[in-house]
Amino acid sequence: MFDYGFNSNSSSGSGYMSTFDPFPRSLQGFSDVLQGRPVVSQTLVLDAEMGELVKAPARVGKKGISETKALAALKSHSEAERRRRERINAHLATLRGFVPCSTEKMDKAKLLAAVISQVKELKRDALEACKGHLIPTADDEVKVETYFDGTKEGTLYFKASICCDYRPELLSDIRKAVDSLPLKMVNAEMSTLGSRLKNEFVFTNSRNKNSADDAEATQILTDSIHQALTSVLEKGIASPEYSPRTTLPNKKRMVTFFDSSSSSS
Structure with missing residues (x-):
């Protein structure tokens, strides 16, 4: 028959109990519940070297992947929009070359109207210049x-x-x-x-x-x-x-x- 005593303040006793307790920290969450503190769900895995359960490393879930894809899509959309604006500005610069020099600042609608008017005038001038000359036209x-x-x-x-x-x-x-x-x-x-x-x-x-x-x-x-x-x-x-x-x-x-x-x- 064996008789032994346990001193809760001794470090050796704590180590002894932890040896036979497979879940030395498993009651921490239960204690938090009793004290009204929020509990965070965590995943435990067995560490082969230490021989005990440890917290699993954090993994990037579907939410993280979705956020990454969303950021990539937003960046791609921004680049496409930037290229589109550059093309529009280049076309507008070309159209401004058709309009005679003017100090008036024109918006897009006024610029297009001025270009159409200028092209019609040039066409009339070309037809007038062709009068009396045998020059083929684009129409049958x-x-x-x-x-x-x-x-x-x-x-x-x-x-x-x-x-x-x-x-x-x-x-x-x-x-x-x-x-x-x-x-x-x-x-x-x-x-x-x-x-x-x-x-x-x-x-x-x-x-x-x-x-x-x-x-x-x-x-x-x-x-x-x-x-x-x-x-x-x-x-x-x-x-x-x-x-x-x-x-x-x-x-x-x-x-x-x-x-x-x-x-x-």
Whole structure:
């Protein structure tokens, strides 16, 4: 029979009890509850070297990962917004170059309105400068107009033009259309600009001024010219063999297309 005493104040007793107590600190949380203090949940793990339970190291949970992703997304959004503003400012600087020097400070709406007005004015100036010159435009079109030469005979002339993209059979089709008209061709010119081509013709019906006063006959001839050239234009649009790669040299030139002495009846 053994008899032993325990002194709660002795250090040896404390060490002795801790040896047989697998949870030397497990009652601390219970004591906190009894004293009304808040309890923080903690995870304990067994330390193989020390042979006792210790607090598990803190780990970054899903909340921490979400916060990291949110910060990265916010940074990416800020960079994208900064690049967008830089592009807008660059475009606005380009637009300001179209507007004549002005001391007035304009916002974006006024700047756009000023640029549109300036571009329209430049387009009008370009069209005015092209008057009297055979320069292809960007629009596919056929025009026919009549005029008198101002002589005593008062010969009636028809001035016609066709503007379109070049294609291999275009000149042949134009020649066939012109030959089908009951008119005499006195002049023809052609100009090219890149892939665009424009032909201009002058016809006469060899009538004197008195007989040319017949408005109905003149209108019939005008419609015939317009219809013949329009058929050439429509054939090019509908042709599946046409390829935009088949183009003329990128320069403007003037040549005589038909012999001015040729005629068709």
